[in-house]
């Protein structure tokens with residue numbers, strides 16, 4: 335298999351520099367994806383170990399192929415990063431020297447219409463990252479949740495100002511027939527937003543609705559809160575935890591988490607890092623990335 339579609343890892347050099355990889359260290363990549371960051375970590379190890387987690391079996395396959403040259407130094411495990419402590423316990427590892435969370439969608443998700451994440455190509459309304467472990471699809475949410483619950487999801491997870499209108503349109507449409515396809519939903523969202531507002535938008539009108547559903551389907555914000563807590567508990571003093579986020583809801587959680595640890599004297603924070611203009615030109619996915627990192631003091 336060729337290297338995965340996650341072929342342009344975001345803020346790669348910055349992550350590697352912050353983590354300060356020691357050849358004999360133990361590192362945990364909580365979102366190994368296509369293995370791009372992991373590759374750069376693994377190739378700096380000699381007696382050390384890299385543990386890569388992903389809850390998506392397709393992503394793990396990509397990572398396995400890409401990290402093949404370093405197989406002896408790498409352990410890949412299918413798991414939700416909120417359960418990272420259980421994974422480390424099973425491997426007999428108490429603390430790690432560095433941790434990475436690279437949040438959000440991988441190219442595997444965006445570029446596979448059948449996964450249902452894209453509002454630009456047709457596919458089933460799925461959006462599950464963990465198809466084996468998670469029974470809740472986006473179709474289930476739009477077809478069965480109450481009006482109030484749908485409005486809450488769109489407002490809270492999508493920061494969508496047209497939430498009520500969009501939900502009205504969803505309810506009307508699902509009374510006729512269930513919503514099953516991504517393009518069906520995307521068109522409906524476009525039609526629900528007043529034309530003048532739509533014309534002023536710099537993003538596709540369905541962006542926020544799709545983001546909101548994806549977050550709800552995958553319980554992303556709760557996973558992040560629990561993952562950060564668990565990761566910090568298992569970080570060795572002197573070790574660094576780095577987190578790349580892609581939207582303000584995630585970034586707010588990360589920022590608060592790190593500030594809180596710094597206020598308690600448990601961590602020292604690095605300055606926020608954003609991608610350079612060159613990186614964004616080469617890799618538009620990097621556009622909204624923010625890298626926050628902290629070193630554990632005690």
Ligand SMILES: C[S@@+](CC[C@H](N)C(=O)[O-])C[C@H]1O[C@@H](n2cnc3c(N)ncnc32)[C@H](O)[C@@H]1O
Pocket residue numbers: 340341342343344364365366367368369370371372387388389390393413414415416436437438439440441463557
């Ligand atoms: C942006 S990609 C990572 C790309 C990777 N750093 C690379 O260089 O190829 C994010 C990955 O995190 C995974 N992911 C998201 N939430 C997760 C969670 N709660 N537990 C485990 N994996 C998760 C997704 O399945 C996806 O493969």
